[in-house]
């Protein structure tokens with residue numbers, strides 16, 4: 001895992017002092033709220049319905065146990081004892097006091113954490129495949145490149161006042177677990193026909209009011225030119241992105257207006273003029289970064305673990321957990337363990353300080369001190385021995401972290417909605433809880449299989465509803481909370497924006513409607529089809545009929 | 553005459569502005585001036601032939617590339633920030649410095665606030681017309697807040713990866729010296 005050196009540390013310390021000065025000037029009345037707002041936003045400090053919210057960056061979703069313990073400490077000391085993981089793999093604290101914010105940030109910096117560039121019209125935290133370094137599917141470790149981007153984008157002087165926020169995701173596996181095509185830039189590492197490593201570069205994805213799926217502008221960018229190519233894209237966007245209307249300022253609008261080809265042409269023209277030797281990292285720095293991501297000291301183990309097989313035969317709960325929440329590891333005898341933050345009745349993505357500490361301890365004992373955060377608001381222990389799985393499962397179960405529902409119907413993404421967010425039309429969390437309750441029977445959930453439900457409390461789409469297999473969007477109808485359902489979206493490698501099912505439904509009808517959709521699927525599905533596949537084959541009609549006709 | 557903060561040889565000082573801006577509908581007074589890009593393109597040569605030096609004000613939506621051939625004769629390019637959130641001028645400044653090798657003054661005008669001082673300096677600005685009444689001292693303090701930077705820009709600062717490489721070379725030499 002990347003370790004901050006003296007330079008990285010000094011940088012964070014300087015940032016903390018800068019922010020402290022800014023808060024002091026604000027509290028002393030030397031700055032108006034208008035002047036202060038952009039400065040606090042550049043440090044991830046938002047003003048929400050009830051209090052300030054602090055968004056902490058988790059670079060490429062990678063946490064060490066020490067960082068997790070630090071988050072727990074901040075949750076206890078400056079918040080109400082819990083935090084919330086977001087779809088951008090960051091952590092949000094919802095109850096921060098302005099006066100204490102510099103102390104909270106200083107505390108985070110002690111373990112190399114920060115809240116820089118988690119808001120504002122700058123390059124945000126780059127996200128990466130949560131299984132990086134653990135899955136055999138990848139052609140390279142995407143974290144090496146994500147770290148290169150972290151450094152390059154940190155306080156980039158030219159790109160701090162972009163037309164709008166800018167998000168980059170990076171994956172190195174064919175199966176996309178980063179929602180790359182919903183990002184301003186999605187990067188997919190591939191090997192070319194000649195064996196060389198390159199990036200497929202996709203631009204102009206984004207959700208919000210006008211959803212777009214990212215378009216490929218380069219099939220195979222040589223890896224060593226990544227930063228200069230990003231610089232070219234960002235410069236074209238910085239100069240030509242719209243600034244007259246906030247709703248049209250994202251790069252997706254520029255790409256759509258110019259057309260993908262013309263946008264690509266402008267980027268290539270700019271790229272040709274950039275002196276790569278000044279921008280791209282020299283090999284020695286890349287090698288230094290790569291060194292931090294060297295594989296940990298894996299043991300040589302048999303493919304089958306007797307300890308695990310025996311425990312599994314005794315304990316159906318463990319067997320279910322292993323089926324739903326573990327995935328093949330590249331090293332024999334190890335598994336990747338997904339830890340669900342979607343326990344029935346809880347807020348998706350929420351985690352208590354106690355649970356954070358348990359995760360840190362488990363990482364130390366069983367996963368080389370590593371934890372990952374997924375964009376689906378769950379956690380991952382990337383390197384667990386099969387032999388240790390029974391112990392890990394028991395420890396997770398003891399603190400309510402063993403919900404065996406990864407990728408199932410109750411593994412729902414939901415934004416904070418009207419419970420916290422000042423922009424919301426409707427609540428999102430209680431809807432997620434309703435659905436989870438309706439499908440609490442784990443056998444039924446398993447029978448339904450992969451089904452991604454995503455809920456946003458308003459059109460800003462923080463909950464990714466456009467790309468949910470079932471998307472749920474909160475709308476306001478004459479002061480009442482209603483919900484618009486969409487079907488057939490996907491945020492993965494087969495990305496697509498969902499289609500509207502029909503008129504919005506009142507809150508009390510949503511879970512029932514989801515049930516009706518599921519019944520249609522179970523009736524119509526052919527062998528091995530996921531909900532999404534059945535929808536793609538059968539179309540919207542049978543689903544629509546079940547919800548709107550059969551019901552009345 | 554309005555006040556400017558100038559960055560000369562690494563030092564920030566306050567100075568009187570020797571290049572007043574003359575609007576398109578005003579007659580040009582004697583002495584050095586700054587005019588709009590449109591006016592420069594229409595009348596630049598005539599204005600300069602009267603023995604004065606003529607700088608150009610480029611709006612944030614205008615392309616500095618349009619000045620490419622004239623740059624050797626231009627003493628000042630003023631880049632406008634209509635709002636501090638409008639970051640186009642940062643790109644313009646880098647293009648002027650790094651692509652065209654412009655060595656004259658690059659001046660920030662408009663909604664120019666002290667909290668923006670660091671990115672401005674890094675992108676190649678060396679004169680500032682602050683809208684918030686900042687002193688040269690305050691400006692220098694903001695610019696000096698960070699001991700390290702991560703990327704190369706139009707200033708002379710060494711990015712982190714170069715500092716690291718230099719550090720590693722020093723170490724390697726030291727170790728070689730000790731016969732390790």
Ligand code: HEM
Pocket residue numbers: 046048085086087088092164182183205206207208209250414415416417420421422423460461462463464
């Ligand atoms: C509660 C306070 C929040 C506010 C005020 C807020 C505001 C917004 C706004 C205005 C947008 C639209 C930006 C655009 O389309 O250009 C947006 C997008 C987004 N937000 Fe939030 N958000 C909040 C919380 C969250 C949380 C908790 C998450 C994660 C669960 C989140 C994840 C996202 C994502 C992923 C997008 C990007 C959608 C896209 O690609 O366009 N936000 N947010």
Ligand code: SF4
Pocket residue numbers: 415416417418421422423424425456457458459460461462463
């Ligand atoms: S989608 Fe809307 S309601 Fe939900 S967090 Fe984003 S802005 Fe708030």
